[in-house]
Amino acid sequence: MHALPLFESIDYIxxxxxxxxxxxxxIAMNSVEDAGLVYELASDLLFAxxxxxxxxxxxxxxxxxxxxxxxxxxxxxxxxxxxxxxDKFVAYCQSPPKELIGQFNVAQFxxxxxxxxRVPNPLWRPFVGKRGEEYRLSDNALKTKMAxxxxxxxxxxxxxxxxxxxxxxxxxxxxxxxxxxxxMSEEExxxxxxxxxxxxxxxxxxxQLAIAEPQIHQRSLFLIKLIYGCYLRVSDVSARSxxxxxxxxxKQDKQTGxxxxxxxxxxxxxxxxxxxxxxxxxxxxxxxEHLGLSPLPGYQEQTPIFVRHRAAGxxxxxxxxxxxxxxxxxxxxxxSLINHAADQAATDGLLEDAEVMRKLTVHSIRHTGxxxxxxxxxxxxxxxxxxxxxxxxxxTSQYLHTSQAERHQSAANKPMDRLAGIE
Numbered sequence: 001m002h003a004l005p006l007f008e009s010i011d012y013i014x015x016x017x018x019x020x021x022x023x024x025x026x027i028a029m030n031s032v033e034d035a036g037l038v039y040e041l042a043s044d045l046l047f048a049x050x051x052x053x054x055x056x057x058x059x060x061x062x063x064x065x066x067x068x069x070x071x072x073x074x075x076x077x078x079x080x081x082x083x084x085x086x087d088k089f090v091a092y093c094q095s096p097p098k099e100l101i102g103q104f105n106v107a108q109f110x111x112x113x114x115x116x117x118r119v120p121n122p123l124w125r126p127f128v129g130k131r132g133e134e135y136r137l138s139d140n141a142l143k144t145k146m147a148x149x150x151x152x153x154x155x156x157x158x159x160x161x162x163x164x165x166x167x168x169x170x171x172x173x174x175x176x177x178x179x180x181x182x183x184m185s186e187e188e189x190x191x192x193x194x195x196x197x198x199x200x201x202x203x204x205x206x207x208q209l210a211i212a213e214p215q216i217h218q219r220s221l222f223l224i225k226l227i228y229g230c231y232l233r234v235s236d237v238s239a240r241s242x243x244x245x246x247x248x249x250x251k252q253d254k255q256t257g258x259x260x261x262x263x264x265x266x267x268x269x270x271x272x273x274x275x276x277x278x279x280x281x282x283x284x285x286x287x288x289e290h291l292g293l294s295p296l297p298g299y300q301e302q303t304p305i306f307v308r309h310r311a312a313g314x315x316x317x318x319x320x321x322x323x324x325x326x327x328x329x330x331x332x333x334x335x336s337l338i339n340h341a342a343d344q345a346a347t348d349g350l351l352e353d354a355e356v357m358r359k360l361t362v363h364s365i366r367h368t369g370x371x372x373x374x375x376x377x378x379x380x381x382x383x384x385x386x387x388x389x390x391x392x393x394x395x396t397s398q399y400l401h402t403s404q405a406e407r408h409q410s411a412a413n414k415p416m417d418r419l420a421g422i423e
Contacts, residue, residue, distance in 0.1 A: 002099070002100075003068040003072065003100055003125070003126050004020065004023055004068070004120050005020075005064060005108035005109060005120050005121070005124050006020055006023075006024075006039070006042075006063075006064045006067055006068070007020075007042070007043065007046055007060045007063070007064060007108075008020075008108075008109055008118070009107075009108070009109065010050050010053060010056055012109070012118065013043060013046055013047055013050065014047060016043070017109065017118060017119075017120075018117070019119055019120060020120070024036055024039045027071050031071065031075040032070065032071050032075060032076065032077050033077070034077050034079065035071060035077075037161070037235070037240075038067065038077065038078055038079075038156075038161070039067070040327070041155070041156060041159055041161055042063050042067065042152070044159075045059065045063075045152060045155045046059055046060055046063070058144070058148060059148055059151075059152070061126075062144075062145050062148040062149060062152075063148070063149075063152055064126065065093070065126045065127075065145075066078075066089065066149055066152070068126060069089055069092055073092065074088070078153075078156065078162070079156075079161060079162040081166050082166055083166045083169040083170050083173065085166065086146075086166045086167060086169070086170040087170070090142065090146075090170070093127075093137055093142070093145065094137045094142075095135075096126070096127045096135065100125050100126055100127055101125055101127045101128070101129050101135050102123070102124070102125030102127065102128045102129070103128070103129065103130075103131045104128065104131070105128055106121055106123045106124050107121055107124070108120070108121055108124050109121055139175075139176075143176050146167050146170060146171050146174075146176075147171070149167035150165060150167040150168045150171060152167070153165040153166065153167050153168065154168070158192065158363060159233075159234075159363055160233050160363065160366065163390065163391060163392065163395050192360075192364060192367040192371075193360075193364055193367040193368040193370075193371040193372075194357065194360060194364060194365075194368045195353070196372070196376065197350075197353060198341075198345070198353050198356065198357050198360075199228075199368055199372070201341045201342075201344055201345045201350075201353075201357070202224065202337065202338060202341040202357075202365075203224070203225075204341075204344075205337070205340055205341040205344045206220050206221050206224060206337050206340075206341070207221060209221075209337075209340070214290060218286075218287055218290040219287070219306055219307070220333065220334075220337055221283070221287070222283055222284070222286075222287035223237065223306060223330070223333070223334065224334065224337065224365060225279075225280060225283045226261070226280065226283075226305075227334075227362065227365045227366060227369070228365050228366075228368060228369040229276065229277055229279070229280040229283075229369060230261050230274040230276070230280070230369070230387065231274070231366045231369045231370050231373075231384075231387055231388045231389075232261075232263075232274075232366060233363070233366060234327055234330055234331060234362055234363060235327060236263050237305070237306065237330060238324065238325060238326055238327040238329070238330045239324035239325065239326050239327075240326070240327060243264070244304065244324050245304065245305045245306070245324055246301065246302050246303060246304060246305060247288075247293070247297040247301040247302070247303040247304075247305055248297060248298075248299065248300040248301040248302060248303075249261055249262045249263070249264075249305075250262075250276070250284065250296070250297045251273075252296075258275055258276075259275070259276040259281055259296075260273045260274060260275050260276060261273075261274045261276060263389075272386075272387070272389050274387045275387070281296075284296070291303075291307070304324045305324065306324050306325050306330075307324070308324075308325060330362065331361070331362050334361075334362035334365070335361060335362065338357060338358070338360060338361070338362075338364075339357075339358055341357060342354040342355075342357035342358045345357060366388075367399070370384055370388055370396070370399050371399045374396070374399050374400055375399070375400065381393055381396050381397060381400075384396055384399075
């Protein structure tokens with residue numbers, strides 16, 4: 001058995017490594033179908049740690065160890081890992097194969113002088129012990145390992161890759177449980193979505209951009225409206241391996257006349273049919289008018305939904321203009337729109353709202369659509385669950401929340417006796 005380092009150092013993490021990319025592709029083809037998606041999400045999390053070198057190295061080390069175990073040892077997707085599986089992972093870390101234990105720390109990648117390319121260091125090992133001593137994983141090291149994996153799973157849940165955190169569940173049932181529960185507080189959870197006011201700033205600012213620069217931002221406007229209105233994940237609106245969103249995914253039921261957005265395959269391999277609101281249908285018509293298309297899509301229409309403004313520079317679609325945006329492009333484009341809306345809010349004196357908005361992401365728009373439909377629009381939980389693609393209604397129920405101010409206001413107005421004064 002030999003494990004490879006998976007993630008480059010801080011300076012190279014965004015560019016990645018061709019050898020590791022091929023390795024992950026082989027895993028995705030042969031054993032763990034969503035290995036590429038998991039790897040991309042893990043890379044995004046690591047990239048977010050780049051300002052703190054120690055944090056970056058700790059996260060890289062633990063996530064690499066865990067993914068090597070998932071991909072090579074048990075050949076399971078991290079989304080399939082349960083709390084009991086975490087017991088097996090802990091046992092593996094406490095007594096790893098001897099060939100995976102090094103005697104000293106070495107660089108994970110090195111420059112190959114012949115090819116002038118960075119390659120995995122063959123001397124690297126995922127576990128490091130003290131020379132001449134039997135390998136031992138201390139309680140502190142184990143606690144750190146599981147805390148980092150809990151953060152990793154928290155990130156995966158926020159990106160809607162999975163709906164449970166087996167590392168957190170393991171911590172909460174371990175000997176470390178009495179010291180800290182790794183649960184999200186109410187106020188932390190509420191930060192996943194935009195408030196009504198914040199979302200209004202996003203919509204109105206992008207509408208202004210669409211008027212000022214229609215060639216660029218008519219696409220932006222429909223993109224955020226579609227994600228919000230249909231609770232879409234980034235992978236639902238982006239070109240990726242085996243999927244490229246087309247206009248033909250907007251389908252009309254011949255019997256009811258209801259328009260739906262069809263997702264042929266999403267997280268977990270599930271198909272979804274999401275009904276469109278009247279407002280979203282009008283947004284679709286306006287966007288198609290801008291593109292010079294008929295008001296509504298024809299049967300199996302192949303037109304890409306989000307066409308590029310410039311030709312792709314590399315990859316499968318290099319040189320093509322008439323092609324969809326990739327996942328990273330969608331994330332960056334929407335983040336720019338959110339930051340622009342935050343600037344508008346700050347200009348209007350809403351400094352706290354602006355600060356919060358800048359911490360939210362494209363995935364927060366999905367959370368916002370779900371939250372607003374449940375708490376403001378009064379849609380039944382079962383309807384929202386089906387449209388969101390949640391496996392359990394318990395997941396959907398987590399979006400039932402109010403702010404402290406709302407709860408205090410409703411408590412202040414509670415009578416002691418509703419029939420008081422009636423004779």
